[in-house]
Amino acid sequence: MGIEGFLDIQLTMNDSIISDVEIQSSRPVYASQVFLGKSVNESLSMLPLLFSICGVAQACSGIRACEQTLGRQVSAHVEHVRDSLVDMETLREHLWRILLDWPKLLDKQLLNKNLLTQEMSEIIKYQQDYRNLLTSGSNPFLLDQDIPAVSAESSQPIKQLNQLLERSIFSMSPAQWLEIDSIEKLQHWFESSETVAAHLLKKIQRNEWQGLGRNNTRGLVLELDVLESDALDFSKLYELFEDNNFVKQPQWQGTCYETSSLTRVDSILLQNLHQNFGNGLISRLVARLTEMAQIAQKLLGDVKKKAHNISQKRNDIPGDGIGVVSAARGLLMHHVSIEKNKIKKYQILAPTEWNFHPQGVVTQSLVGLQGDTEQINSQVDLIINAIDPCVGYKFHIV
Amino acid sequence: MCLALPAKIIAIDETNDMATVALGEVKKEVSIALVEDAQINDFVLIHVGYALNKISPEEAERTLQLFAEAGLTE
Numbered sequence: 001m002g003i004e005g006f007l008d009i010q011l012t013m014n015d016s017i018i019s020d021v022e023i024q025s026s027r028p029v030y031a032s033q034v035f036l037g038k039s040v041n042e043s044l045s046m047l048p049l050l051f052s053i054c055g056v057a058q059a060c061s062g063i064r065a066c067e068q069t070l071g072r073q074v075s076a077h078v079e080h081v082r083d084s085l086v087d088m089e090t091l092r093e094h095l096w097r098i099l100l101d102w103p104k105l106l107d108k109q110l111l112n113k114n115l116l117t118q119e120m121s122e123i124i125k126y127q128q129d130y131r132n133l134l135t136s137g138s139n140p141f142l143l144d145q146d147i148p149a150v151s152a153e154s155s156q157p158i159k160q161l162n163q164l165l166e167r168s169i170f171s172m173s174p175a176q177w178l179e180i181d182s183i184e185k186l187q188h189w190f191e192s193s194e195t196v197a198a199h200l201l202k203k204i205q206r207n208e209w210q211g212l213g214r215n216n217t218r219g220l221v222l223e224l225d226v227l228e229s230d231a232l233d234f235s236k237l238y239e240l241f242e243d244n245n246f247v248k249q250p251q252w253q254g255t256c257y258e259t260s261s262l263t264r265v266d267s268i269l270l271q272n273l274h275q276n277f278g279n280g281l282i283s284r285l286v287a288r289l290t291e292m293a294q295i296a297q298k299l300l301g302d303v304k305k306k307a308h309n310i311s312q313k314r315n316d317i318p319g320d321g322i323g324v325v326s327a328a329r330g331l332l333m334h335h336v337s338i339e340k341n342k343i344k345k346y347q348i349l350a351p352t353e354w355n356f357h358p359q360g361v362v363t364q365s366l367v368g369l370q371g372d373t374e375q376i377n378s379q380v381d382l383i384i385n386a387i388d389p390c391v392g393y394k395f396h397i398v
Numbered sequence: 399m400c401l402a403l404p405a406k407i408i409a410i411d412e413t414n415d416m417a418t419v420a421l422g423e424v425k426k427e428v429s430i431a432l433v434e435d436a437q438i439n440d441f442v443l444i445h446v447g448y449a450l451n452k453i454s455p456e457e458a459e460r461t462l463q464l465f466a467e468a469g470l471t472e
Contacts, residue, residue, distance in 0.1 A: 003421070003470045004401045004445070028401065034468035049461050050468070052402040053445055100448070113415065113431045120432050124451065392446045 009395035057327035059141035064323030093328035097389040126157040174293035211280035213365030219263025258361040259330030284386035404458035
């Protein structure tokens, strides 16, 4: 059943050190070809069906690309609803993967299947309740949809989700956890807590793996107004999309970049971790925990943020647009060309392709690992899961 | 861009919460620990070794048709 594709990773070991990494991908990066010749709304309604794991982010990136292309204006309210639903999906994905994967990454088996089933079902229910309350059955990811004013009750599923986060991840409210601002306080938290997240950080400290996988790969910058060479420049992006290989092995200005929770989340704690351990393992795991707590606060309305849509239409050629969304695993881009309301070209660039580029951040993180085979196996799983926990992969050491 | 595949449960091993699922001619072992009351002939969305949730036969058919159109099931 190879439809979903996977990553085949070969690690070359010399004198107990990983000296070389080769990544081959069979991921179906051209699946969006299915939309060619279809109408815009037909294609948009199919997106979440085809990519159901991050279906909300895919739908959001798709509608933004189409609206840019068609020159449609969208109200701030609709953009706010879209962003909130993408945030909710990111929170669900992070939570699911932590509950599913982190027990397996621990020496002790902490997986309580009955509890896990109950918690994962709860998360789906809160996500559905939230969407229903926010949209009243409308679909904000189709063209020209009116979305009614948000019900005051929409905070109820978020409150329940905050309670679940407190119970299963933080041992305290997400707001309280966000007050942890030093490595010492973080250490005190994970040493005195019994959640799966605390146990994994204990393991990392015990093995002195905090800086594991540290490397110099830079993060993609989302902001258009940032005067940095890394910031995405849409006119150049359009040129890159002309080469179909861009969605398979993307580079920006000839360089590999990372896009993940780590490259977009900020806090004093993360700055301290980065100073001590760079983009090593502990920074990655804490970035994901921080993002979960921050989203939980944001959706409760405790943190006010404007909707964040930096999508752009092409200025030199009409009928071309790019939609951008910060999805759970990183920056997701849809590039679309429309002619007479039919899709002429549809390309999707997922964060996985940036991160698992043959010379990308995963490769850079794995080169230099050292230890016996058992230690290497454990380290590789930890690093890959910390960068992108959603992708199917196999690795072998030669 | 992660795909979740609709597949039909054709056998269940209750001792370890595993099931054999079929997508066309291809069969695969997946965990059904996350799906409440999974039964033979149910359609489930599977992703990285887990059945995530049940879906209706109609939704499974529509999704499989889309995969076929995209050339993913050839």
